[in-house]
Amino acid sequence: MHLRRSARHIAWRMGNYVLPPFRYRQEPQPGPDTARAIIVSFYMHNIPDEVVTAQRKVLELFAPPDVAIAQIRTRLIHSESINLFMRKTQYPVVLFLDIDCVPVRQGAIDALIAQADAGALAGSAQRSTHIDNQRHIYVAPSCMAVSQATFNTMGRPSAVKTPRGDVAEEFTYAAEAHGVPIELHWPVHAEEPLWPLKGEKLAFGRGTTFENGFWHLFSIREERHQLLFITRCDEIAAAAAAP
Numbered sequence: 001m002h003l004r005r006s007a008r009h010i011a012w013r014m015g016n017y018v019l020p021p022f023r024y025r026q027e028p029q030p031g032p033d034t035a036r037a038i039i040v041s042f043y044m045h046n047i048p049d050e051v052v053t054a055q056r057k058v059l060e061l062f063a064p065p066d067v068a069i070a071q072i073r074t075r076l077i078h079s080e081s082i083n084l085f086m087r088k089t090q091y092p093v094v095l096f097l098d099i100d101c102v103p104v105r106q107g108a109i110d111a112l113i114a115q116a117d118a119g120a121l122a123g124s125a126q127r128s129t130h131i132d133n134q135r136h137i138y139v140a141p142s143c144m145a146v147s148q149a150t151f152n153t154m155g156r157p158s159a160v161k162t163p164r165g166d167v168a169e170e171f172t173y174a175a176e177a178h179g180v181p182i183e184l185h186w187p188v189h190a191e192e193p194l195w196p197l198k199g200e201k202l203a204f205g206r207g208t209t210f211e212n213g214f215w216h217l218f219s220i221r222e223e224r225h226q227l228l229f230i231t232r233c234d235e236i237a238a239a240a241a242a243p
Helices: 007-014 049-062 078-088 108-117 148-153 169-178 223-241
Strands: 022-024 037-043 067-074 093-097 101-103 121-127 137-147 182-185 187-198 202-210 214-216
Touching (some): 037 049, 037 078, 037 108, 049 108, 049 223, 067 078, 093 108, 108 121, 108 137, 121 202, 137 182, 137 214, 202 223
Parallel strands (some): 037 093, 121 182
Antiparallel strands (some): 022 067, 093 137, 121 137, 187 202, 202 214
């Protein structure tokens, strides 16, 4: 199977003009005046349309009607995309998901947004195994919910990598420093465990299911993983539609 990139996206990337940093795949609805929250997934030109469509199919199955969905093609690196969105958005709660992260059950989105709305920094637990930071556990931006009010309480931290943390790890450091509750959701199963998280038995990796009801593939840039992701989304959708 050959995954395609639309002519519209290719033309956008190659045009001889200054390009905007963000391009919404479709306008998010409902708007910030009526929505309780927004789900945000960034992706770049190397992610095929089929992957983006597969994620949206699952999100639309499980997202409550008062939660908007924004899949955003970005020219910026991940941290700068997060920073720009948080600087500009008017939505009260933001749930960031990697483009290869999806809910696997009804209520998963609602529960995570509710934790953020109650004042917590909430999401999937992760560790920057390549950084010597005393095995700091943080809420990964691959599945992270935060309200505007909490973001302000944390001092509006930057998502940029630092010597002590990976992308958006400073959000967790800021939450710790300002006494903001942190809701870490631990992995319950990894199809291919790759990175230790806590102790010898708890790890995350390729195809990790977290206790908050989200599944994250990781390494979506590789075509064989893109095909796995599309298949998994089809399976989730079929299970949701089953009587």
